[in-house]
Amino acid sequence: MIELEGVGRSFTVRRKAGRLRRDTHVVHAVRDLSFEVTAGEFVGYLGPNGAGKSTTIKMLTGILSPTTGRIRVAGLDPSRRRTALARRIGVVFGQRTMLWWDLPLKDSFTLIRHLYKVDPVRHRNRLAELCDVLDLGGFLDKPVRQLSLGQRMRGDIAAALLHDPAVLVLDEPTIGLDVVSKAAVRGFLRRLNAERGTTVLLTTHDLGDIERLCRRVMLIDHGSLAFDGTVEELRATAPDETSIEDVVTRLYTRAVQS
Numbered sequence: 001m002i003e004l005e006g007v008g009r010s011f012t013v014r015r016k017a018g019r020l021r022r023d024t025h026v027v028h029a030v031r032d033l034s035f036e037v038t039a040g041e042f043v044g045y046l047g048p049n050g051a052g053k054s055t056t057i058k059m060l061t062g063i064l065s066p067t068t069g070r071i072r073v074a075g076l077d078p079s080r081r082r083t084a085l086a087r088r089i090g091v092v093f094g095q096r097t098m099l100w101w102d103l104p105l106k107d108s109f110t111l112i113r114h115l116y117k118v119d120p121v122r123h124r125n126r127l128a129e130l131c132d133v134l135d136l137g138g139f140l141d142k143p144v145r146q147l148s149l150g151q152r153m154r155g156d157i158a159a160a161l162l163h164d165p166a167v168l169v170l171d172e173p174t175i176g177l178d179v180v181s182k183a184a185v186r187g188f189l190r191r192l193n194a195e196r197g198t199t200v201l202l203t204t205h206d207l208g209d210i211e212r213l214c215r216r217v218m219l220i221d222h223g224s225l226a227f228d229g230t231v232e233e234l235r236a237t238a239p240d241e242t243s244i245e246d247v248v249t250r251l252y253t254r255a256v257q258s
């Protein structure tokens, strides 16, 4: 479902090098990254700040094109087939909303139906299902700006899934949520993957998300893959550590030192 082969992405940045002088400097955000995610997998994508996670996600969704290498998502080249890919992929950015701020939540859903040209009956059924499992009924008529973070996040997740995508990419979907809201979002994602077979790639700094949801974990650091395996294999990298936080801290520290 997701394939990356030797993918790199660099940015040329101009910076001040004196009172008038500027020099250019190349940042290698992602370098020689290769991995595959097969249909139905639930994969955690971890890495310290600045490791290259968001850059990877932007390339997977076609927002950025890679400088080198080849990417396929649902069989499509994301940067060249962005419109076709939009029908197969759902994306949630925890720190941003794709909903219309001043409109009632339900109006955002109607706009999304038109954007994706979803058949009205299919849309109605899917929306009813999502409202039920994500418990959206109580605030469908509220403008998005009046929603709490937990309500807004559930709205964003529903919006990403209204067109029933085969792949869901989530960038920190539980950031800032209280324990009850986190549990609701996690429970929903687990069922989505188990019951509908939706492939999920989850970026998070919350290791509770990883432990509770992901069978496989990839860890990126300095733009390269530093670990790819199961959660058990991740724990086995530091068997004397008791918590997953300590295991991951060790891996991050090792990656920084190497």
Ligand SMILES: Nc1ncnc2c1ncn2[C@@H]1O[C@H](COP(=O)(O)OP(=O)(O)OP(=O)(O)O)[C@@H](O)[C@H]1O
Binding pocket: 011, 012, 013, 027, 028, 029, 047, 048, 049, 050, 051, 052, 053, 054, 055, 056
């Ligand atoms: N548009 C850009 N121009 C220049 N440098 C960039 C740009 N986007 C990202 N970078 C750099 O690329 C590197 C990777 O950034 P990226 O946002 O992918 O990291 P991240 O793993 O998502 O970090 P975080 O966990 O803090 O969100 C960083 O050094 C960042 O400063």
